[in-house]
Amino acid sequence: MNRNLSKIAVPIGVVGILMLLIVPTPAPILDLLIIVNIVLALVILLTTMFVKKPLDFSVFPSLLLVATLFRLGLNVASTRLVLGDGYAGQVIAAFGEVAVGGSIVIGAVVFLILIVIQFVVVTKGAERVAEVGARFTLDAMPGKQMAIDADLNAGLITDAQARTRRAEVSAEADFYGAMDGASKFVKGDAIAGIIIIIINIIGGITIGMVQRGMELGDAVNTYTLLTIGDGLVTQIPALLMAVSTGMIVTRSNAEEDMGTTASKQLGQSRTALIIAGGAAIVMGFIPGMPIVPFVVVGTGLIVMAQRLKIAETKAEAAVEAAQRLENAPQPETTDDIIEGMRVHALEILLAPDLVDIVSDASDDLLARVKALRRKIALDLGFVVPPVRTRDNLELPSATYSLRIAGVEVGRGIAPAGKVLALGDFLDGLPGEATVEPVFGLSGKWIPSEMRHSAEMTGAIVIDRVSVVVTHLSAVITDNAARLLSREDVRVLTDSVKAVNPAAVDELTPNPLSLAEVQRVLQGLLTEKVPINDLPRIYEALSLRARVSTDPEGLIEAARQSLGPALSAPYLDEGTLRVIMIDPLLEQSLIEGLRPSEIGSQILMDADRLEAVMNSVKEAVAGIESRGFSAVLVCAPALRPAMHRLVSAQVNGLPVLSYNEATVATIQIETVGVVRREDAISAER
Template sequence: MKKQDLAVAAYLVAAFVMMIIPIPSWLLDILLACNIALGFTILFTAMFAKEVLDMSFFPTILLFTTIFRIALNISSTRLILTTGDPGEVVQTFGNYVGGGDLIVGAIVFLILIIVQFMIINKGSERVAEVTARFTLDAMPGKQMAIDADLNTGAINDAEAKRRRDKIQEEASFFGSMDGAVKYVKGDATAGLIITAVNIVGGIAMGVLRRGMDFNNALNTYTILTIGDGLVSQIPSLLISLSTGILVTKGSKDADFGAVLIRQVFGIPKALYIVGIIICTLGIVTPFPTLIFLTLGLVFIVCGRVIAGEIETARIENEVDEEEIAAEEIRQPENVNSLLQVDPIELEFGYGIIPLADVNQGGDLLDRVVMIRRQIALELGTVVPIIRLRDNIQLNPNQYIIKIKGIQVSEGEILFDHYMAMNPGYVEEEITGIPTFEPSFHLPAIWITEGQRERAESLGYTVVDPPSIIATHLTEIIRQHISELLTRQDVQNLVNNLKDTNPSLVEELTPKLLGLGEIQKVLQNLLKEGISIRDLLTIFETLADYAPSTRDTDILTEYVRQSLKRAISSKFFPANETTSVVTLDPKLEQEIMASVKQSENGAYLTLDPEKTKAIMKSVGDEIAKLENLGKNPIIVTSPIVRMYFKRLTEDYYRDLIVVSYNEIENNVELQSVGMVTA
């Protein structure tokens, strides 16, 4: 055990020992002195703590000190009743602090009890209760602010974790303080009761056991009991004051003393007025003239001194700012910061700023957080931090989306309007500003708030501007998620899987496949919208086939076949016949005959005219499916799938190409056409 642990354990054990075993008066004097010193230590530590969490164990400290103080009270009571000699500390408090007089000592003791119980304890209890309530109520807002800073890139993951932990610690601390204040309140009540019991018990012991007359017993034992009460209540008062200071600190990360002095005596004008008032009272009233005039002049002089310090500090700040600005001009430009490229950026004109400003009720930052979570659940990969920036060069209502610093899409919204889209079956038209939905380029109409209810009742799909931007951003991320997957992202995925399946990871990498090859397979899957959440199945398949081939395209096909259940559920709804287009067997043979192998992989050598004819046939068949309201899906043989997808991806980006081996046996298909050349 550590020495600190032994010290705390000894402190608690000593308290319980004192409750049971009588201790000599000289040892009680030492322990009472230590208890007073501990009270002062806690008081000044609470005053000068930079943050309340610097004393996060304060509720436990309250409990420990209360138990120890009660144990001391029991020991001193035992000595008073049995020997009449509780030690020099108790006698000094009774005779010196109480003035050696029964009435004076009783009044001083009662004043201490009233101050502690009615003022400090009651106020601390109320402040702790309110602070705990408001701290818990503020937690969701603080969490959202952290997520917003994380998404805008203002902080990193480590800083976000530190801030979240701090919020949790603050909530736990103030919640514990709300209950721990009851210890102090109960301690004050117990002290009052113990004192009353000691007085009655002392008089009884003096009269019945020691043969003292009533007045002598009353005077002797009451003074000792009051001394005992004072020596216990003063440390208790210090702890109560520490509690009040800790829960009423307005600034949680500032020097208590400096802030307090600056806030009380930091305005020269106030000191001048106070000085004039005090001097006037000394002149025109019977108050002691010398004292009031001297005090008033002190305030006026202090005000002048502070005014000079403020002026000097202002001039120094201006000089420092000028020097810093000049130094920055003289310094060579740090070009390293200019080389960094953000993976995803959303830039918008000043008219869209209210949507991203939390103080103006904007929730665009929250939607960005949801986008990252949605993509993670849907595709099994972590979306990089999305940087949000305002750009005065854009039109007020315009926004652009950049991937790796290059603009890939843009859109324009009307801030106070809603976008209404006809799903295809609404016949009645509504008036508005014609436009196109930016994500899928569908015709739409901008309508006002007053038209929204009517448009929804007619069957129009109505969305607000933040939803439009969020949907557009989501689609752009889906389209480019494969190129956003970096080697470091893959390494993080590998590390996560290694925690649960270390033997599989050790078998696969780096023995069979390198990190870059695994990245290429995962990118191939993401490029066609296949989730990589089932990383265990993906890695097991790669471990099975990597010994025979390291061609990432072929490995991707093997992985796709292992993920047939996920692919089937994504593209082929259950209990429903799906309309698809097949590939002419002769065309499949021609494609395979045109495949050439090279050091960098396989490629097609089809005649341009043949390619053009194939693309025309694909376009015709896709049109058939779209007229039926179906997704464009082409089913091919396994060996042809990846080559045909590569052939068509530049012409038809949304075309879904699957092989027969990637379809579950219970899926019902209906061929509505065939691609020929």
């Protein structure tokens, strides 16, 4: 019932306003409507003071239009009664008699003062602020949208949060645009009030003298007082609405209402209150000045300043006590010793002068690391352990160190106040030459102020936090197998069991234990194969485990189950560029396969193996010189051993089996062949 009433209240109100313009309104009803108008304006004014941000009162522009029409409707209704009956209700009569003392001159002066305050001061200023606010908000809108997209791409916010923030930006632009237009209503209302008053005075005097036969003095006195009373009862709410408009457009987003914010900020300087209080007391001793009010006000300000001092002293004492409690030496327990002994899976150690990047509001390292963990989890299929970040006094200045299980696996520099520029034309820029730690690119650490100059030369400019995070990402990807713990495998298995219980029940604990499953998943991650599709992997492992639990065979079975996902990262517009192995050489390599503890190995004369590897390197170099990349393909039985051989000498060359490369939707382009030693000699 209340919901339905709220839905139709405004439409009914607008229809009622139209009725005011057409249908004569009895004086008692007009009194009620005038009181409603005054109270409504007061409620709106108080609401603008208590909202924390302008968008919390987003209906204000529409409400302002309705309230303005309401006042104009009351003006028409009261004018009809004033000119027709010479009486417009008790409220207007009271304002004409009591508020201005029955004096035409006082009433006219008070009315004109209200008009000047509303039109010249409040309305004009609010209109200008609304115009500037709308312009600045619209200009800043693209930048805010780009910032939201950047946070979304970095993983700092979710899709739902991004949609909410986009809606807030759009709503803010709509609100200030609407306020820019709504402020014109207030200006027009002030002008209309002046015109209506003039018309009512002239019309009332004319009606009084011509139709009612009143003397000029009586007509002027009667109708002018009624008109001024009518003007006051409408201009006072109009002034309140104008002040409300100024309040709402000058408010900034805050966590508290206006009263609380104002009291805190006005009382933040005890010295200012003491000086103001002393000045007030001194002014009271000026000859002719009333000393008592000045002394009372000045004393009040000084008392407030003293109370602030007491409050500040208590707050400082509380902070000091908390710091003493925090810094107080605590008895060392066994748990503390064990915690100190614990080796963390991932660590970022920072030199003391790099600690600022942890709390930098514009680009917080911890937030970026959090987003990186989420991205790697989506890419590789397992949750990276939490990254412990701490300072280390032993590191050289501007240096950071990346550790896995307490062992350093990467180190770099990130000087304060500088950015890393990567490009070929950096000789003209000041800075320290360096080598980018991930891709080995030549670069230079240049002052942050030179960012634009570096970009003008075509260089890629990277901030300090991005350098550290990119390095950390490469380290995690290269060492993913080491980071996958037994507990991680248990958690992943439980998550699979929740959606596909059959795949888990047929695999573990029999025929494979969690340790054996972990070894398989680590083998996949070693070759940078994502383990996102765990149900499919587990189904393949359960079938293979019935035949053999050999780790190499299990890994190959898991790879086969992933199918196109293995070759997809290396496609270029649907084409897979491959390096083949000469069939006779391939057969010779297969014949040289021997089992070992770490998997199958190729037993062959060292000179022949070296010749084969040289042929692989030449093929890879030829492809890279053309600006392409390729994969090495071979027989499924040879693939594991070939991968071990190649990965040790040609870092980054993927090795696929024929089954993994030959997918129906892929076009194969042979771009190189690994040949036998005698074939190589013959070609030469």
